[in-house]
Amino acid sequence: MQVGFLLFDRVTQLDLTGPLQVFSQAPGYECHLIAPSADARMSDGPLALVPTKTFKTAPALDMICVPGGYGVAAAMGDEALTGWLKHQAPSCRWITSVCTGAFILGAAGLLDGRKATTHWAYHDLLAGLGATPVKQRVVFDDGVVTGGGVTAGIDFALEILARESGEAVAQSIQLALEYDPSPRFSGSPDSAAPQVLSKLQAVVYDARRQVMAEAVNRAAVSR
Amino acid sequence: MQVGFLLFDRVTQLDLTGPLQVFSQAPGYECHLIAPSADARMSDGPLALVPTKTFKTAPALDMICVPGGYGVAAAMGDEALTGWLKHQAPSCRWITSVCTGAFILGAAGLLDGRKATTHWAYHDLLAGLGATPVKQRVVFDDGVVTGGGVTAGIDFALEILARESGEAVAQSIQLALEYDPSPRFSGSPDSAAPQVLSKLQAVVYDARRQVMAEAVNRAAVSR
Numbered sequence: 001m002q003v004g005f006l007l008f009d010r011v012t013q014l015d016l017t018g019p020l021q022v023f024s025q026a027p028g029y030e031c032h033l034i035a036p037s038a039d040a041r042m043s044d045g046p047l048a049l050v051p052t053k054t055f056k057t058a059p060a061l062d063m064i065c066v067p068g069g070y071g072v073a074a075a076m077g078d079e080a081l082t083g084w085l086k087h088q089a090p091s092c093r094w095i096t097s098v099c100t101g102a103f104i105l106g107a108a109g110l111l112d113g114r115k116a117t118t119h120w121a122y123h124d125l126l127a128g129l130g131a132t133p134v135k136q137r138v139v140f141d142d143g144v145v146t147g148g149g150v151t152a153g154i155d156f157a158l159e160i161l162a163r164e165s166g167e168a169v170a171q172s173i174q175l176a177l178e179y180d181p182s183p184r185f186s187g188s189p190d191s192a193a194p195q196v197l198s199k200l201q202a203v204v205y206d207a208r209r210q211v212m213a214e215a216v217n218r219a220a221v222s223r
Numbered sequence: 224m225q226v227g228f229l230l231f232d233r234v235t236q237l238d239l240t241g242p243l244q245v246f247s248q249a250p251g252y253e254c255h256l257i258a259p260s261a262d263a264r265m266s267d268g269p270l271a272l273v274p275t276k277t278f279k280t281a282p283a284l285d286m287i288c289v290p291g292g293y294g295v296a297a298a299m300g301d302e303a304l305t306g307w308l309k310h311q312a313p314s315c316r317w318i319t320s321v322c323t324g325a326f327i328l329g330a331a332g333l334l335d336g337r338k339a340t341t342h343w344a345y346h347d348l349l350a351g352l353g354a355t356p357v358k359q360r361v362v363f364d365d366g367v368v369t370g371g372g373v374t375a376g377i378d379f380a381l382e383i384l385a386r387e388s389g390e391a392v393a394q395s396i397q398l399a400l401e402y403d404p405s406p407r408f409s410g411s412p413d414s415a416a417p418q419v420l421s422k423l424q425a426v427v428y429d430a431r432r433q434v435m436a437e438a439v440n441r442a443a444v445s446r
Binding site: 012013014017018020021024025031032033040044045046047048049050052099119120137148149150151152154155158159162167168170171172174175176177178179180181182183184185186187188189191192193196197199200204 | 235236237240241243244247248254255256263267268269270271272273275322342343360371372373374375377378381382385390391393394395397398399400401402403404405406407408409410411412414415416419420422423427
């Protein structure tokens with residue numbers, strides 16, 4: 001299995017590093033970090049992401065995984081990225097995203113008529129790109145697989161691994177990663193403390209949703 | 224809060240990238256990736272880890288976080304690393320590790336008489352470095368905080384965040400990261416399928432435990 005993760009500036013690094021840990025540790029999976037050029041991309045934090053392949057040097061892929069992040073709105077309008085995705089997709093067995101990476105798939109026309117999910121704060125906006133938003137941590141629609149926000153990437157990768165390589169392999173990787181989570185608080189808007197949710201929306205997501213809504217409109221027009 | 228993550232070759236990248244995502248997104252935290260020199264370190268997969276600071280240029284730290292990985296046995300014997308940790312520790316508020324990073328803390332003498340945890344496969348070996356191994360996902364012993372294997376780094380970071388910055392901040396970051404895990408299988412040796420556990424031990428951990436046991440013996444002698 002040749003797995004390609006798409007890099008762009010301002011990726012949320014855990015969207016990518018979670019599934020990368022799962023797949024890079026699984027037997028028979030070769031993972032590539034792919035960008036238009038060999039220049040490092042900055043994540044949303046101090047971690048630089050260094051491509052291992054460029055669009056020119058990437059091998060034929062069995063799986064594409066598109067992470068999300070604050071750079072998504074710009075990436076949706078980058079025809080080099082969406083063009084590459086459109087070109088690669090027909091020969092891929094799995095076309096996938098984590099978090100707001102779904103919007104890049106959508107901008108490339110790959111979510112048309114598909115059930116899909118994304119980060120809770122932007123979930124309904126997926127409809128603007130032809131998808132049917134489904135509230136689930138991981139959504140399978142044939143070979144199109146989308147994960148929810150950030151940490152959902154771990155569940156997402158283990159689910160794909162179970163389907164592609166069998167449950168014993170997925171169980172083994174989950175155990176090796178000691179993925180026995182014990183979250184202390186809520187990670188869902190449905191069960192979070194209302195004042196925590198409303199403050200987070202006011203401080204972060206009201207403005208971000210506006211940016212993403214505009215990017216969706218632009219992408220919908222140009223599709 | 225100045226947070227320094229220690230880089231070395233063959234780090235398990237998710238040990239580091241999980242807590243890095245939590246802290247780098249939290250208000251008032253500045254995160255640094257620190258290595259003896261500016262050269263990139265390779266993780267256990269295709270991800271290169273590029274230092275943002277060296278031992279010379281790193282600021283005074285409030286928190287040190289040491290990730291684990293297959294490179295731990297070599298790092299335990301690297302006096303540049305353990306010397307730096309010994310030198311930094313007295314002025315740090317939090318001295319922490321994820322996964323087998325605990326053994327590097329131990330090799331630096333920082334777990335003497337401390338309750339601590341690590342990846343389940345090596346848990347009992349911590350006693351060889353003066354620690355009292357405790358089976359918990361995150362173990363606090365005053366300012367010394369250790370997390371279990373790999374994915375425990377997310378729980379670990381949210382717990383520290385709650386204590387350091389208050390529960391509202393930790394709740395907000397957990398919600399932003401949509402940390403609402405739904406693991407399909409077991410990530411604990413206590414509940415994993417016995418044949419999955421025994422095969423993983425035979426294929427991976429029997430040999431790795433041997434390597435780590437020898438590194439513990441060497442570190443115990445030189446402490």
